[in-house]
Amino acid sequence: MRVFTFDTTLRDGTQGEAVNFTSDDKLLIAHKLDELGIDYIEGGWPGSNLKDKDFFARARELNLKHARLVAFGATRFAKRTVEDDSSIQAILEAATPVVSIFGKSWDLHVDRALGVSEEENLRMIAETVAYLKAQGREVVYDAEHFFDGYRANRDFALRTLEAAKNAGADVLVLCDTNGGTMTGALAAICADVRSHFNGMLGIHVHNDCDLAVANTLAAVEQGFAHVQGCMNGYGERCGNANLTSIIANLELKLGHTTIGRERLANLTAAARYIAELANLPMRNDQPYVGRSAFAHKGGVHVSAVLKDAATYEHVSPKTVGNRQRVLLSDLSGRGSILYKLKQHGLEERLDDPARRELLDRIKHMEFQGYELEAAEGTFELLVREALHPGLQLFEVVNYEAITRPGGTTATVTLRANDGVHSATAAGSGPVNSLDLALRKCLATLYPAIAEVRLTDYKVRVLDAKKGTAARVRVLVEWSDHRRTWATVGVSENVIEASWRALIDALRLELMRLGENDPSIEKVVEDYCWGV
């Protein structure tokens, strides 16, 4: 069956506690969702806030290739005409081909929240839908709280759907707004509604019981061919149904077509891109697209997976654009580093003591709290240093970062082949200042270093219980416009940890500039990203 995907990351998703998008973010996300093959993109509620109004004004230049843009709003206010309702007029001004209108299905809400009669509620639904249809819009009718409403008063709930349907709604969407419905009960209600209504039915559920994906699939099983959700499951309280998981399950497990198998390979990249714009860390354990989704840690699992991936992988990670990873948490892991070095012909370039020293350094660093998998730059540096044991591009003589009210000044002194270099810089913090001073120092010797930019900076406290005396891990991301890499530093002193990551990143870049060795890049890629 062709199942239509309706993404509401930009509307319902922004109700999530930590989710905030600028208009620029929203335009970039809409573009990405279109590229992914999503059918409907709900952009916002133009009648509710200025930011969403602004988004729709700018969205006209989006030039979507596949998706249809949707503006969201409520049925008209009680005792007002649709023409007089500024919120309905705002929806029309958004000038989208599709509108999504929510109305009340639950008598509790009609009585308590709206304070109108049931008959007036039905008129509000019918008149709003009919008016928007008359204006040439495709109308998606969201039956808010449908499942709670059905349990409280089945007859009234069905009559609200009838009102929307008779007024010309193109899709009737049953919403589990509070997310409290169990899968079995939801499936039975969907079956009952299906038996009363022909045409396109849709499902919109929340994850308050950890069942949102299952509930969406249960509705599809009842012939519902329109599924609403948010990328990465963003949304109010516990989030909306995770559209990322729903798409993968429908395509790979249930034989339905959504974005198509070819675009499915972009799913992981799209999910991570949106997390990046939301400035939210991607959940590592997120099904299908998380960094750990195909990561194997247990010794038994690792050895079986290396023999045959199907033994511990339910689908091939490539189908969703993800990668298999083998975690190095024990000795078998260090065995696999050697295996990898060998595979790429690097092991022969290391003699016995050098090999042992490399493994010991890695072991010691992991013990201190380094995470080399997340810091492929640091790992690459270790391998390069093992291959070139004598090479010393520069030596740190001293560094100093002084913070006083108003700012930080840093001074860095290095010794290189041609003597001692020193530089001072004032930046917006100790790490920024050290970064500036360090590159100023090196740039006279190695002008190419000016290309390198620090692009992200993360701090994690390793033993939280110790307060400010705890060890911290600093992860720094870099780019030289051709590629990005990360380096890591660990110390009880956040400045010291950052300094180590800074130094490693620049030392690595200098080694790379001096030697183009594809086999090193290959072993790093294998080690940090996949088997």
Added chain:
Amino acid sequence: MRVFTFDTTLRDGTQGEAVNFTSDDKLLIAHKLDELGIDYIEGGWPGSNLKDKDFFARARELNLKHARLVAFGATRFAKRTVEDDSSIQAILEAATPVVSIFGKSWDLHVDRALGVSEEENLRMIAETVAYLKAQGREVVYDAEHFFDGYRANRDFALRTLEAAKNAGADVLVLCDTNGGTMTGALAAICADVRSHFNGMLGIHVHNDCDLAVANTLAAVEQGFAHVQGCMNGYGERCGNANLTSIIANLELKLGHTTIGRERLANLTAAARYIAELANLPMRNDQPYVGRSAFAHKGGVHVSAVLKDAATYEHVSPKTVGNRQRVLLSDLSGRGSILYKLKQHGLEERLDDPARRELLDRIKHMEFQGYELEAAEGTFELLVREALHPGLQLFEVVNYEAITRPGGTTATVTLRANDGVHSATAAGSGPVNSLDLALRKCLATLYPAIAEVRLTDYKVRVLDAKKGTAARVRVLVEWSDHRRTWATVGVSENVIEASWRALIDALRLELMRLGENDPSIEKVVEDYCWGV
């Protein structure tokens, strides 16, 4: 139905990429799970690593009140006797009343991973179970990869269960080890197994398709009364079934009994305690127990919830020990601060300009990136300062933190009523050093300040794209042995941001020491923790 809960946080949970427990952590968690009313606690795999062996040796002093401790292991090695199998002997040495043994159900694994004949596999299952039964253990048999095995070769998969059952296994547990089974297919297989086997059946699933909770409930619907999972859904790849959600759904939605309604009120606290020991941030959007699970942000939702909580809450948060929260993301939020001040009789103590100034300060701070809800200490300080506009306990003259290789030294100079005070301290980082110097300085004036301890320290980069020049938010947690509170600082300079949080925390404690005002504490509690 009485459904038995089997927690494997300490065994399968530790296969999660970021999950690492010390033996101490494991003992504390076992104690907490027992207190929560969990029936079985799987403590580890004593045959696989020394840490788990150590845990079981120490676990004898645990003195569990309700739960039964479980040691995990595999069926005997191929072509060996159970008596010769060191791994089986390690299970017995763990001396637990219950053992959990996994065997192969999938012909692919028997052939590829084990490399033995199907008949030998059946003997391995039967002999291991029979031997452990003869040693007086309750035996839980985990049929690894049962669902994949059933699809590949139903007859063989059922025969492995039969082998375990005939050898005396007390529970047969069907495992969806790769987490790839859809809910409908899983329910049908469970029904088929139920029709072949009497006695206790169990379910153990992974979350690779975002369906683990739904799949567990589907098995319970087929009469399976033993459910396995991990607290907070920890576990390999995408995690095990989230036992926290399962317990809440079974108790509150499906009429079953697990830990009982009374202990259910401890669910949130237990989940957060375990996250704390795992040193993993609790997912805010986690169903039932997350901080956002009952948080309302949208204006429509907030006003409806304030009228009647049932309008947007599927259960009362109190049933699981969680709280309702109203998020202050817009002007309506600031309205609710006033409402709260009024409610506690504080508004009358503020004149018009003072009230306006308080709201403006809050608005300005939120705009800068402060999050006052997470920092009740900072909010309390703002309210106290508004109530006592003239009060100035000390003034910062200067501070300085100098980091060089080897460590940081900080100097703090304050002006108080009796003159200027200065102190210098060397700590393990700039924040630690500033904290030490600041308290040294204040302790001469206010000896009670020595009681205050910094207990946690978190840094978040607010605009990641700007690298080290990005604004950061520092959240610091404090305790004075009677209560804990958090303060927050925002700046482009991580030291400056930390300094602000340090100063606010101590200023607050001094104000508290000078004045015991329960109405202030009440308004802070309402604002930061609930409606």
